[in-house]
Amino acid sequence: xxxxxxxxxxxxxxxxxxxxxxxxxxxxxxxxxxxxxxxxxxxxxxxxxxxxxxxxxxxxxxxxxxxxxxxxxxxxxxxxxxxxxxxxxxxxxxxxxxxxxxxxxxxxxxxxxxxxxxxxxxxxxxxxxxxxxxxxxxxxxxxxxxxxxxxxxxxxxxxxxxxxxxxxxxxxxxxxxxxxxxxxxxxxxxxxxxxxxxxxxxxxxxxxxxxxxxxxxxxxxxxxxxxxxxxxxxxxxxxxxxxxxxxxxxxxxxxxxxxxxxxxxxxxxxxxxxxxxxxxxxxxxxxxxxxxxxxxxxxxxxxxxxxxxxxxxxxxxxxxxxxxxxxxxxxxxxxxxxxxxxxxxxxxxxxxxxxxxxxxxxxxxxxxxxxxxxxxxxxxxxxxxxxxxxxxxxxxxxxxxxxxxxxxxxxxxxxxxxxxxxxxxxxxxxxxxxx
Numbered sequence: 001x002x003x004x005x006x007x008x009x010x011x012x013x014x015x016x017x018x019x020x021x022x023x024x025x026x027x028x029x030x031x032x033x034x035x036x037x038x039x040x041x042x043x044x045x046x047x048x049x050x051x052x053x054x055x056x057x058x059x060x061x062x063x064x065x066x067x068x069x070x071x072x073x074x075x076x077x078x079x080x081x082x083x084x085x086x087x088x089x090x091x092x093x094x095x096x097x098x099x100x101x102x103x104x105x106x107x108x109x110x111x112x113x114x115x116x117x118x119x120x121x122x123x124x125x126x127x128x129x130x131x132x133x134x135x136x137x138x139x140x141x142x143x144x145x146x147x148x149x150x151x152x153x154x155x156x157x158x159x160x161x162x163x164x165x166x167x168x169x170x171x172x173x174x175x176x177x178x179x180x181x182x183x184x185x186x187x188x189x190x191x192x193x194x195x196x197x198x199x200x201x202x203x204x205x206x207x208x209x210x211x212x213x214x215x216x217x218x219x220x221x222x223x224x225x226x227x228x229x230x231x232x233x234x235x236x237x238x239x240x241x242x243x244x245x246x247x248x249x250x251x252x253x254x255x256x257x258x259x260x261x262x263x264x265x266x267x268x269x270x271x272x273x274x275x276x277x278x279x280x281x282x283x284x285x286x287x288x289x290x291x292x293x294x295x296x297x298x299x300x301x302x303x304x305x306x307x308x309x310x311x312x313x314x315x316x317x318x319x320x321x322x323x324x325x326x327x328x329x330x331x332x333x334x335x336x337x338x339x340x341x342x343x344x345x346x347x348x349x350x351x352x353x354x355x356x357x358x359x360x361x362x363x364x365x366x367x368x369x370x371x372x373x374x375x376x377x378x379x380x381x382x383x384x385x386x387x388x389x390x391x392x393x394x395x396x397x398x399x400x401x402x403x404x405x406x407x408x409x410x411x412x413x414x415x416x417x418x419x420x421x422x423x424x425x426x427x428x429x430x431x432x433x434x435x
Contacts, residue, residue: 152218154196168203169403169433175199178432186236190225201226202233206426209405231418238421241428245313247306247338256310260389265365269343270314271307272351273398274329276300276322277419278410293322303423304333309346311397313427319420327352336360348394367391401430 154175157163164172179199188195197219204210205226212226219226253269261268279299282288291299300322306315317333330336330353339345341361354364367390402408404426411419 151220154194154200158196165434167207168200169207169429170203171434174432175203182233182237182240185240186233189229189232190221192221193219193229198229198233201229202237202425203429205230206404206406206422206429209409227414230415234418234421234425237428238424242424244428244431245316245424247314248308248312250340253308253310256308256312258309258393260393261309265309265344265346265390267342267344268309268346268365269339269362271309271346271394271397272304272315272330272335273307273347273349274302274304274326275402275407275423276302277319277407277423279416279419280410280413282413287321290321290323296322298322301419302329304329304335305398305401305427306335307397307401309393309397311400312431313401316424316427319423327356331356346390346394348391348398367394400433401426403433404429 157167158172161171164170164175168175170178175196179196182199183195186195186198188198190198193201201215201219204215205212212223212230216223216226250269254266257266257268276293276296276298277300278296279291279301281299282291288299291301293300293302301319302322302324303319304315304317305313308314315335315338317329317335320329330351336356336359339357339360339362343360343362345357345362345364347364347366350366351364357364406422407426411422415422
């Protein structure tokens, strides 16, 4: 049995609807009559007469909750119904469209077979092209390697010991060690050349005395580029390598003393000689007079060189004009100040410095060869063989420095300002070269 409260509410609702229907007529419905379909717009009357006074009437602040709930439920039902119908319509259209596309996608079997044959042919051609491309790539890489090997560079001679010695006078290990010492101070001036190639340019210039044009052609750069590399690198190399030319202690000399020196020349401290480097005729008349050598009959610059019995360069004087005498050059070079009492100095040619050496309690010795047209004196007769061996050794030691062909070449005017640095670098490199 329904409760009394619920029954009274239902009765009130029914009476209200009946009253509403009694007050409405056909003019209150859009179709002219009421409808029993809840989804029809004529389920409720929607058209009412109104006067101008109705516009001034205020709407009630609170709507009856029962009417509001009923209207909300009605709107929800309408939206659900509309969505369901729209979904059904959309699904039907998509299905119809899919069927149409599938029918359109169907192609005859004959055309399909032709396309399959064409696809297989294209795949065969593709594989063939890939194979040819790979072969061409391999050939290209091989030709590049061959081209690089033919182009002159450090990498092309790095693993060739004989060529390294010929072009630089150094082994590959010493070359790379030298580069590690210079790397932080020297610039990479041209991107087309590696740092190794920069150093190789300098060493080839000093060792072989090649012209700048020759070196430029070998490295495929301009002559101006070679000139700039030489100027910048040689100065920095001279500053870096100069400490390698130092005066040795007596103990250091004794440890490396050659056998031919052991008996009579055990106290030999140094072997002295001088080199004269040819230069182009200076433009200045005064410079011409200072550099003219009566001995060479050329314009030269002289350098006093000191070497240990083992062959290391231990002293190198500044450059002097060719007109300066040997005695004056030695006296003003600072060589005497390095000597100690009882030191023996050897030379292969006459140095007029015997009297000067007496002041430092040192002596000068010049080994001689026996000549067929001249009788040896009594002091020489007892030791001709020993003197000959010593002299041969002296010439070999002095000849190590002269293997740098730049020192026997003619230095052009535009390189005379770096001649001193060239000689310093050659002296230091002599100490690095294999004996």
